[in-house]
Amino acid sequence: MTEKVGGRPVHGDGAVRPRTPEPKKVLMVPLDPVHDVGLKLIRRALSQRGHEVVLLPPDLPPEEVVQKAGEIRPDCLLVSRTISYGTAELLARFLDLLDTAGLRDKMRVAVGGMSIRPELAQEMGFDAGFGPDTTVDDAVAFVEDREFQGTRARRKLSKPDLTEGFSYRFKDEEIGCLCHEVAQELLSWAKERTSPGVLRAEIREEMERARKEGRQEEVSRLRDEYARLTGDEILRFYREGTPVSHTRPLTPPEARAFSDLEKTAGDGDDLTCPASADVMGNRVVFVQYGTGCPLVDSYHIVLSQSWGARGVVHFDPSWGARQEGLLEGTWSHQHDGTVITLDNLQLIKKYILPWTLWQVRAHRGLNTPETVVLAALAGADLTKVNMVYGSLAAGTDPERLCVDGVKCLELAARFGLPYDVVTNEELAGVPAAKAFAGMLVVMTAGVLSGGRPILQPLFARSPEAIINGIMDEDFVDFNAAKMMVLADIVDAPVWPGAPVGFLTQSQDRVQSSTMTALHAALALHLGSRAVTIASSDEAYAGGPITGASRVDSLKSVAAALRFFGQTKITPSPRAASLREKLREDILNTLKSAVAAGSLVDALYAGVFGSREDGAYPGRAGRGTVTKRS
Amino acid sequence: MNGKNLTPATVGEKLRPPNEGDRDGAPIAVLGIAGTAKNTGKTTALNQVIRYLGDQKKFFAVTSIGFDGEDFDTVTGLGKPRVFVPEGSVVATAQPLFRLAGAEFSGVRDTGVRCALGRVLAGRVKKAGRVVLAGPATTRGLGEVIRFLRETAGVELVLVDGAFSRVAPMCLASHLIVATGAARTDDVPTLAAEVTGIGTVMSLPVLDLGAERSCPGSSSPAASPRGTWAQELSGAHKYPWEVDLGTGLIARSAVPTGVALVRRIAREGVLTVHVPGPVNPSALEEFARVLEDKAPALRMRFVFDHPLNLLVSGKASSWPGILAALTERGHEIAVMKSTTLLGFTLNPFKPAFQESSGRYRAEYADAAWFLKEVRSRTGLPITDIVLEGPSLLESWVTRVISAIGRCRA
Structure with missing residues (x-):
């Protein structure tokens, strides 16, 4: 059944409901001048299920309603009323009348x-209250004195595997061959090399194992060994305990606040907005967090889950990508990005519902392999890897990141962590085709390493699109062309991001939410398994991201999904020509990469994005790669 | 069937003033804190009572017929006082709210009562702290919780926090404090009239059931006349002498049927009419007027279950005039049970809705002037505990404690 109450989308799972044990007598009362639409919807559902329903005319005085109730003697009485200060008193008085009347x-x-x-x-004084997100099923369940079906259904939610059912078989053999050639060369090349990042990941894994087994001396020895591989600032932390700039340990009040939050967070049975969650269904909408404070992050996670988010993405500080080494302990960061430590991640993990997918990113910087290790140890479900993006648009040296990235692919495969291959270099100006070529190469290397990568095209108004007028007509065709060309090339899962709608959102929260919602709906209707969204103030936040803005975006996405329902979104014929052009450019990029001799060389040479495009090979970690002994 | 077959009422013999501590012999006092509206100061009064009981080392249980102790008002969004409970006290509240409490509990058990927020559990406070209260919404539910607290936790004093202007479940209270103030109305004459009306109703005399039951000719229900409001009831009545007006007297439209019923039974003398449900002042006035018109020789003794039944429909301020007029015309008014009204607390705060912002803003009447004016117009025990301090309120609580002592003795 697909119904709505109060103008809101409602449960539509088509689930077979249990038989009613016995028909109930139900009295419906609109204690309101006109508003009985919701009651009429519920009446239809109740009548269909064999209940005897009497709907009184609107706006009767409470005394008359009580008299009617005395005559009819219903099993249930459903009242509808829009609440203001005075009407709440009126309803309370109505219940007093019922009570004193016996x-x-x-x-x-x-x-x-x-x-x-x-x-x-x-x-x-009511037995239950149904707000604007109530479903018809809620009301039917109340009348039948049974647990709400939707709640039970949600309890059965499980973590979706975004990669399930995909073969990773290349449908476009020409592109597939080229990807294999570049990827295999990369894996062979990286096999003989190592870096401080790779070594620290190995030490961290061993250190945490020793810690778990209580081998303290071994922990100390490994900690010293680890510290020798870190940069100046991190080394001071390990040697002297000096905090890294703009960080501080979590305070006792913050620890107590965590404890309080643990009491309120619940287990997902009492979602604030079950209807939003229902509309989202198994479509995974990710939100990003990373305020710098694990406590505030946890609030955001609890809030987002309550409003339908099925996935959360951990953002770390940008300095973490430039420093050799990660901290230990629980830390608050005074700027954007939450410090990655095992302790911080474990704190946050407590507030992630059993069915929520949790991603910890390892796609850029000098600590990517260790991040994958910590993500796995903390219980994350996904990570993020892309050496091409990290090299060209996030400041890490290509050679270093390729060595570390291949280690990430191995670790992710070993820990069973799927990962998206992000293409946000498009935001720097790299054309989509070049970014896609890099993504396909990394995907291929991942599959060859035994992993389960997920393609992450950028759904945005990219600089390429702006400069070349590709999206002047609409925001549908180019994004659709991206989905179409990837589907033409390979049978792999797609998860647009990150987040969708970049450069289409403004400071206006309504406009921003609308753009986010339309992009998310487009992505999900074009066959993606998941989508990452921003809060409505994220694109232009001059300060902390607010909870209200998160709700804006999640509600908007739910509304857009409800609006489109099962309707297919059909792009204009222009999308097909854009798809052709993309395919041709991807092919040419891959040919150039093969000609360059290796992925690393191709990255330095600008094959996957040149300085003219806006891509600059990073310098962090340059010269730190060594041959394995 | 006529009035001569009925046991006549003799004024004075069977009526007595509201009594303290007589709750079916139960050695427990129930102190209700009701309000005439939302934001009239119930929580502030409750907190003062709790603090005083803590000072007196008097253990108690606390529950609510609504929802209280939250950070922000559920309607206005304005800040609200929180509720703190001392170690040793017992709290009965909805299961999810135990999770939110700053206080810590031991021996938490299910009372068997449900409310809109889940099962109502009761637990003893082992570490003092904040609680959010949400308890039974109905009279029966409150009765079950009180019984649970008495039988399972051995509590002798239960505090019942009210909600909005709801009073019905407070009929189980032995003692009552009523919070009122500018949130109800900042028009002093209107507010004073309502306070007077509540005071008048709460002082209605209680029918002595023992004397009534022992009247000759009334021992056999089968031999007794009875009627119902609109139709004959098949179920057994509690009191064989009564004319039972069904589920109350709340609509003028139903008056002719009721009058016809009464006239079938009696046309002269004094007829006792039991009205077990809610009573609307206009409906009762109309009932008496029509009856006097149709049966001028008949006098009525109206018996209501509880004075609070007269405060759930219509304006409380109407009652003094109506009751006085009925008495003047020879009718009598009584109740089956009552609750001792200890006094009123007055709060100058009122939430004012701002159209421009769509939000509420806190506004205050001049507290001293407000109290002086209301007090002078009512002559009832009334205090502003923020302005005057809690001494008067504490004297009321002392009366409750004394009543428990008398019951125990």
Whole structure:
């Protein structure tokens, strides 16, 4: 059944509901001048299920309703009323009338309407309260005195495997061959090389194993060994305990606040906005967090999950990508990005619901292999790897990141962590075709390493599109062409991001939410398994991202998904020509990469993005790669 | 069937003033804190009562018929006072709210009662702290929770926090404090009239059931006349002498049927009419007027279950005039049970809605002037505990503690 109450989308899972044990007598009362639409919807559902329903005309005085209730003696009484200060008093008075008339104990009474929340219903004296996100199923379940079907369904939610059912078989053999050639060369090349990042990852893994087994002396020895491989600032932390600039340890009040949050976070049974969550269904909408404070991050995670997010992405500080080495302990960072330590990740993990996918990114910087190790140890579900993006648009030396990246692919495969291969170099100006070529090479290397990569095309108004007027007509065709060309090339999962809608959003929260929602709906309707969204203030936040903005975006996405339903979004014929052009450019990029001799050389040579495009091979970690002994 | 077959009522013999501590012999006091509206100061009064009981080392249980102790008002969004409970006290609240409490509990058990937020559990406070209260919404539910607290936790004093202007479950309270103030209305004459109306209703005399039951000719229900409001009831009545007006007297439209029923039974003398449900002042006035018109020789003794049944429909301020007029015309008014009204607390705060922002803003009447004016117009015990301090409130609580002592003795 697909119904709506109060103008909101509702449960539509088509689930077979249990038989009603016995028909109920239900009295419906719109204590309101006109608003009985919701009650009529519920009446239809109840009648279909064999219940006897009496709907009174709107706006009767409470005394008359009580008299009717005395005559009819219903099992349930459903009241609808929009709440304001005075009307809440009126409803409370109505319940007093029922109570003193001796009717209250013989019937269950619920109220529905805008502004109704369970707490307010409780305060007014009702047995239940149904707000604007209530479904018809909620009301039917209340009448039948059974647990809400949707809640049970949500309890059965499990973590989706975004890579399930994909063969990674290249449908475009020409492109597939070229990808294999570049990828195999990369893996062979990297096999003989190592870096401080690779070594630290190996030490960290061993150190955590020793810590778990209580071998403290071994932990100390490994810690010293680890410290010798770190940069100046991190070394001072390990040697002297000096905090890295703009970080501080979490304080006791913050630890207590974590404890309080643990009490309120719940286990997902009491989602604030179940209807949003229902509409999202198994479509995984990721949100990003990384305020710098693990506590605030946890609040954002709890909030986002309550409003339908099924995935969360951990953002770390940009300095973490330039420093050799990671910290230990629980740390707060005074700027964007939350410090990656095992302790911080384990704190945050407590607030992630069993069905929420958790991604910890390892796609740039000098600590990517260790990040994968920590992600796996903390229980993350996904990571993020792309040496091409990290080299060309995130400041890491290509040679170094290719060595570290291949280690990430191995580790991700060993830990069973799928990962997306992000293409945000498009935001720097790299054409989509070049970014896609790099993504396909990394994907191929990942598959050859035994991993499960996920393609992450950028759904945005990229500089390439702006400069060349590709999206002047609309924001659909180019994004659709990206999805189409990837589907033409390879049977692999796609998860657009990150986040969708970049450079289409403005400071206006309504506009920003709308753009996010339309991009997310487009991506999900074009066959992607997941999508990453920003909060409505994220693109232009001059300060902390607010919870309200997160809700804006999640609600907007739910509304857009409800709006389109099962309708297919059909791009214009222009998308097909854009797809052809993309395919041709991807092919040419890969040919150039093969001609360059290796991925590393191709990266330095600008094959996957030149300085003219806006790509600059990074310098962090240059000269640190060594041959394995 | 006529009035001569009924046991006549003799004023004075069977009526007595509201009594303290007589709750079916149970050695437990229930102190209700009701309000005439939301934001009239119930939580502030509750906190003062809790603090005073803590100072007196008097252990108690606390629950709510609504939702209280939250950070922000569920309607206005304005900040609200929090509720703190001392070690040793017992709290009955909804299961999810135990999770939110700053206080820590031991021996948490299910009372068997549900509310909109889940099962109502009760636990003893082992570490003092903040609680959010949400308890039974109905009279029956509150009764079950009180019984649970008495039988399972051995509690002698239960505090019941009210919600909005809801009073019905407070009929189980032995003592009542009523919070009122500018949030109800900042028009002093209107507010004072309502306070007077509540005071008048709460002082209605209680029918002595023992004397009534022992009246000759009333021992056999089968031999007794009875009627119902709109139709004959098949179920057994509690009191064989009564004319039972069904589920109350709340609509003028139903008056003719009720009058016809009464006239079938009696046309002269004094007829006792039991009205077990809610009573609307206008409906009762109309009932008496029509009856006097149709049966001028008949006098009525209206018996209501509880004075609070007269405060759930219509304006409380109407009652003094209506009751006085009925008495003047020879009718009598009584209740089956009552609750001792200890007094009123007055709060100058009111939430004011701002159209421009769509939000509420806190506004205050001049506290001293407000209290002086309301007090002078009512002559009832009334205090602003923020302005005057808690001494008067504490004297009320002392009366409750004394009542427990008398019951125990």
